[in-house]
Amino acid sequence: MTSRTRSPRPTVFAVWLIFAGVVGWIAAFALTTEKFALLENPGSSASCDISILVQCGKNLESAQGSVFGFPNPILGLTGWVAPIVVGAALLAGARFARWFWLLFGLGVTAALAFVLWLITQSIFVLATLCPWCMVTWSVTIPTFFAVMVHLVREGAIPASAAGRRRADALMAWTPLMAIIAFAVVGVIAQVRLDWIAEFTR
Template identity: 60%
Template sequence: MPERQTHTRPIALAVWLVIAGVIGWWAAFTLTMERLHKLEDPNAIASCDFNSLVQCSANLESWQGSVFGFPNPLLGVAGWVAPIVVAVALLARARFARWFWLLFELGMLFAFGFVCWLIFQSLFVLGTLCPWCVVTWVVTIPTFYTVTLHVVRAGLLPAPTAVRHAADRLMGWVPLITVVSYAIIAILAQLQLDVLGRAF
């Protein structure tokens, strides 16, 4: 069996993690500030409230917006620090143990699953599109794909050689896979919310 490549230094992955981490953190921070502003003044209109379809308030004030007893954006403020730290460490030639990568992958799996649940809630229950939530979706989806494929291709998860090679080849297809994922969400949003009809 080939030696696990726990010491690989994926530069492209590191660069993407920095970009995604900064964007995701900013979206979460902005949403957190919007929530604090609403707590100070319940009658205040959030800066991301444009109409009944595109708004943040409905999402932030719903039970779905505080699933764990506190505003969801706080998860992002704390969570998006991890990809940034990992990326900077990789660029500095740090080597992580297998257990570290597996914990990181577990965190990304949770983030991806949570985002998928929030997308469903937003489209099929709340009937709104929160701009900053969408930004979070946009960066979480490809980040999950890239981290998962890296963990598999590096042999950090038990998998046959053919599977690891397939994951390595699929890494180059992440942009297309991501665009397809976005397209599916956009189609669901159009079918459920009539985005084009309500926006124009």
């Protein structure tokens, strides 16, 4: 049997998971309450509708806002609990099996894929920038990078000892990777929607 060297407790990673989970859950809760308010008052505007460009009402009432037959934010209310629990468990000293990390990574990857699809729908189809949706984007993208790097350094994704060391060093660069991803989204949104002009009026 191959033995694995136990790595130090990933405190920063754990704290990020809790932070991202809480922020993502708050965004999902806000969007859920907005959806309920729109259902109770058809034809009304959501409180996060700032302008034609910056709003969440159009997103919530669109087909893209209920992809699986129920409001998308409900996925967030349930899904964001996972990183909070995992982060808290890591801070408490828990160690997870490889299969658990792979399932967790799969879930985070699915979340990123869904968010990327929603970003394209928001920019290219709905022509809106939903405030609470953008909060969700802002924590989903870096969480994906952090989790993938962690899976490599923990050995859940097979890698050589050198590869795991490089992944450990790469963890410090995940904020930069997220910033670059945000910049790409920002440039695409600017070309398509000219959001800078909206925010500088």
